[in-house]
Amino acid sequence: MTGFPWRTAPPSAAVDLLGLAAGRSAIRFRLPGDVDLAQQCAHAHGLSMEYDGTYAVWSRSEAHGRRVMQVDRSRTPHVAELGDLLGYPSCCTNAAQASGEAGIDALAAAASRWRLSGERALLDISEYSGGVALLSHVPCGPDCLESVAQARAALAVAARLASTAANPGRWQAIATRFRDHTPVSPVRTTFPFSRTSFHK
Numbered sequence: 001m002t003g004f005p006w007r008t009a010p011p012s013a014a015v016d017l018l019g020l021a022a023g024r025s026a027i028r029f030r031l032p033g034d035v036d037l038a039q040q041c042a043h044a045h046g047l048s049m050e051y052d053g054t055y056a057v058w059s060r061s062e063a064h065g066r067r068v069m070q071v072d073r074s075r076t077p078h079v080a081e082l083g084d085l086l087g088y089p090s091c092c093t094n095a096a097q098a099s100g101e102a103g104i105d106a107l108a109a110a111a112s113r114w115r116l117s118g119e120r121a122l123l124d125i126s127e128y129s130g131g132v133a134l135l136s137h138v139p140c141g142p143d144c145l146e147s148v149a150q151a152r153a154a155l156a157v158a159a160r161l162a163s164t165a166a167n168p169g170r171w172q173a174i175a176t177r178f179r180d181h182t183p184v185s186p187v188r189t190t191f192p193f194s195r196t197s198f199h200k
């Protein structure tokens, strides 16, 4: 079993992986090196990988991964379509489309300033780049229930990895950060998330 290329991928790839394991159709992350290692790791999990020299796309089918790359490269506005292909809630992708690709950073900055209480605290993406978040997208608002549902599913995977992975540090950081909202229901993942994978 090959590990995930943590040496080269950004910390935020951990957040992306949680989303994928929790049911998203594809993820896209920066991969400046260790491309062969990433490919082996994807294949070991029954996933396909596309690579454009900078970004890797992992998905459940080659056709879907190719489509993500194709849309990502297109010169016409594609924020909503790309978001749909990556499995983000449509309310959020529509909000992002309205602000345009250049406006997403401003949306993310605004979202980082939300005062979130109760279960909505799961929507906190302020530490995404450091790899401590549950969502890879900017929620359309602090009351987005679809985002809360996705975050809850990601947290369930993080909590499981925090107690089963051989090297659980990064998963513990996420599970601990959102500990007050750890789901008590059984965890289901949509692809085989082995005990030892992604631990390096």
Ligand SMILES: [Zn+2]
Pocket: 089, 090, 091, 092, 093, 139, 140, 141, 144, 145, 146, 147
């Ligand atoms: Zn939304």
